[in-house]
Amino acid sequence: MSRPGPDDRPDRLYTLTSGRSRPSREDLDLVTLIVAESGPAAGLSSELATILRLCAHPTSVVEISAELGLPVSITKILVSDLLDAGRATARHPRYTASGRPELDPATLEKVLVGLRAL
Amino acid sequence: MPLSRVRSVAFVCALTSGALAGVTAFAVPADGSDALVWTVSGGGVLLTFTAGLAAWFRSRELRAVERYAELEADAVRFADTTLPAAIARAAQGATAERVLAEFTPTGRQAAVAPVRPEHVRALQEAVRALGRSEARRAAALAACANAAGRMQAISTSTLAELREMEERHNDGDVLADLLHVDHRTAQAGRLADSIAVLSGARSGRRWARPITMESVLRGAMGRIAGYRRVRLRAVPPTLAVAGHAAEGVMHVLAELLDNACNFSPPSTEVFTYVGEVPAGLLVTVEDSGLTMGDSALRRAEQAVSGDTPDLSALTGTRLGLAVVGHLARKHDLTVSFRPSATGGTAVLVLIPRHLISRIEETATAPAASATAATPAAPAAATPAAATATGAAPAAAQAPAPGPDTARRPATGSIPSQRTPSGAAPQGHADALPRRRPAQQSGPPAPSAPAPGSGATAASTLPKRRRGQTFAAAHPEGLPGASASADDSAPAPLSLPRPARHGARFHAFRTAVTGKAGPESTTPRASDPATAEDKDSPDSPASADTRGSDR
Known part of the structure; x- marks a missing residue:
């Protein structure tokens, strides 16, 4: 049971997505990094513009969702719109055939060196 | 005798x-x-x-x-x-x-x-009958208002619950169902709102803070069946409607959008434009359906502008315009109809200036990235919109030496936003200063002596003056990566006030005579996006001139 709160916004979620409930691509998950390929242009909705601003640096889907205050599922739809339009690109974590994240020993070593240097 | x-x-x-x-x-x-x-x-x-x-x-x-x-x-x-x-x-x-x-x-x-006694009796009979019918009417209205209020409460809390459920469920099918129910509930809520308005009760809910125009329009869209056909154009991102009136404006727009959708072919789109005009904010809802005849237009105008609310004119099936009329009277909205250039009907809603406020960019977006939204102000569909979002071209115009685009608007737009938003409800005077940055590039701007560089360049070319303004904001030269955030905000505020007045007066004179300097009209007339692009090659030049000035 939730009560209408002072931070509510009048726009309903379906108006953000034009009624769509699933993203056009299935490969987005919570930690997919999104990078903006262009700045916000005129005519974009404020949410898309905000995503593009956030993603000036690679930002994960879940972070975007938290910043926008929108459910992850809706955020995925918005992000996939941007990806489809070529305004942003996704950087997926690489997985091995066994489904575990692929770990590059060289990278890990660099991380270790970096940590020690702290 | x-x-x-x-x-x-x-x-x-x-x-x-x-x-x-x-x-x-x-x-x-x-x-x-x-x-x-x-x-x-x-x-x-x-x-x-x-x-x-x-x-x-x-x-x-x-x-x-x-x-x-x-x-x-x-x-x-x-x-x-x-x-x-x-x-x-x-x-x-x-x-x-x-x-x-x-x-x-x-x-x-x-x-x-x-x-005469018989007249006394007749009068008694008539007046008592009148009183009884008035009492019946009042009771019926009160019952309606009460029921509508409860329906509103239910739909509001249902919508909040649905929103929470939508947060919880990630599954596409469940979400689709939830969104569907959400949409239905929102429509039911609008109906309850309509009944409440017609029965003289309060409309839906109060918003505690100004609601951005985009949210108002989306809120209106969300309450109609054909929201997918509505296209929003040129919605200024920083303009907001006062909280107490936002619900009413939303409802008015919802009814008008619903009318537009219902009276145009389902395959066509309904376009909504927002433009700022001196009297306030003009929202245009344009469909490409049937053109209303003269008499229909007159009837519609009369329905939305009748001075005395009269429920007896209701036909039962057409509640929309009566609701619009009630709300327009309540919130001082002006609603007018005219044939649209696209072949259908256009409805113009003028939201008076005292209901409009500007919100800080930072309120809706993280501060560090509040920059691009200003240049991203909607492409100027109308000249009015162009002046309205004058800060956008202004920000784009502001000299931006170096690649540091993220900092550029901070020099031009943040102080100007801060000023109006502090006293937003006061309307007119506060809404205007936003244009100031645009005017600083105009010819009389030199009367504003820039503290940093002095007033030596009083007769120089406008472009140089722009550089000068920037120099005033950053006397130390190009802002460093970390220092600029501190410097940029207070520096423009330290401009002498008479200078601003001079700039503002020039803005007025320019508007009246229509003789704007080429440097102030060109970027404004052009698409902000292109203006932004143009700015990059422009910037080194202005940086150079600034350097020579000093």
């Missing part, structure tokens, strides 16, 4: 004939024939009697006529004066008993009070 004259004539007649008979009786010699005497005097008496009888009948008839005229005058007075006055008093809200008390010979309305 005719009656008394008739009486006196009859009396004189009778006296004369009686006297005649008496004289005849005494004047005749005693030895004369009795028969003649008796005949003459008998005739006299008969004549007297007849005359008296005739006079009596005549006077009776006249009295009846007089009484009839009197009655008629009373009836006319009752019908033409007393009854309307009593009904008017009742319509003013007086109770039946009070009206009846006033309409007695001793009451306040003694001048028009009924005098």
Whole structure:
């Protein structure tokens, strides 16, 4: 049971997505990094513009969702719109055939060196 | 007086004939024939009697006529004066008993009070019937308002719950169902709002803070069936509607959008434009459906602008425009209809300036990235919109030496936003300063001596002055990566106030004479996006000139 709160916004979620409930691509998950390929242009909705601003640096889907205050599922739809339009690109974590994240020993070593240097 | 004259004539007649008979009786010699005497005097008496009888009948008839005229005058007075006055008093809200008390010979309305008992009875009957029907109407309205209020409460909390569920469920199918139910509930909520408005209750809910125009329009879209057909164009991102009026504006726009969707082919789109005009914010809803005829346009205009709200004009199926009319009166909105260039009908809603405020970019977006939104202000669809979002071209125009695009608007737009938003509800004066940065590039701007570089460049080219403004903001030169955030905000605020006034006056003069300097019109007329692009090659030049100025 939730009560209408002072931070509510009048726009309903379906108006953000034009009624769509699933993203056009299935490969987005919570930690997919999104990078903006262009700045916000005129005519974009404020949410898309905000995503593009956030993603000036690679930002994960879940972070975007938290910043926008929108459910992850809706955020995925918005992000996939941007990806489809070529305004942003996704950087997926690489997985091995066994489904575990692929770990590059060289990278890990660099991380270790970096940590020690702290 | 005719009656008394008739009486006196009859009396004189009778006296004369009686006297005649008496004289005849005494004047005749005693030895004369009795028969003649008796005949003459008998005739006299008969004549007297007849005359008296005739006079009596005549006077009776006249009295009846007089009484009839009197009655008629009373009836006319009752019908033409007393009854309307009593009904008017009742319509003013007086109770039946009070009206009846006033309409007695001793009451306040003694001048028009009924005098005849039957009129008194008729008045009592009429006024009491009126009172009963008024009471019935009020009870029905109150019941409607009450029920609508409860429906509103239910739909509002249902919408909040649905929103929470939508947060919880990531599955596409579940989400689709939730969104569907959400949409249905929002439509039901709008209907409840309509009933509440028509029955004189408060509309839906109060928003505690200004709602951005984009949210208002989306909120309106969300309440209609055909929201997918609505296209939003040129919505200024920083303009917001005052919280207390946002719900009403949303409802008005929802009804108008619904009308536009219902009266245009389902395959067509409904376009919504927002533009700032001197009087406020103009929202245009344009469909490509049927063009309304002249009489239909007049009826619609009348429905939305009728001075006295009259529920008797409701037809039951067409509630929308009546609701729009109620809300427009309440919030001072101006709604007008005209044939649209696209073949359909366009509805123009003017939201008065006192309901419009500007919100800081940072309120909706993280501060560090508040930059690009300003240049991203919607492509200027109309000149009005272009001036309205003047800060956008201004920000784009502001010299931005170096690649540090993220910092550029911070110099131009943040101080200007801060000023109006602090005193947003005051309307006019506060909404205007936003244009100031645009005007700083205009010719008289040099009268604003930049503290950093002095007023030496008073007669230089406008472009240099822009550089000068920037130099004023950053006396130390190109802002460092970390120092700029601190410097940029206070520096423009330290501009002397008269300078701003001069710039503002120039803005006014430019607007009036229409002779804007080329450097101020060109970027404004062009698409902000392109202006932004143009800016990059421009920037080094202005940086150079600034350097030479110093």
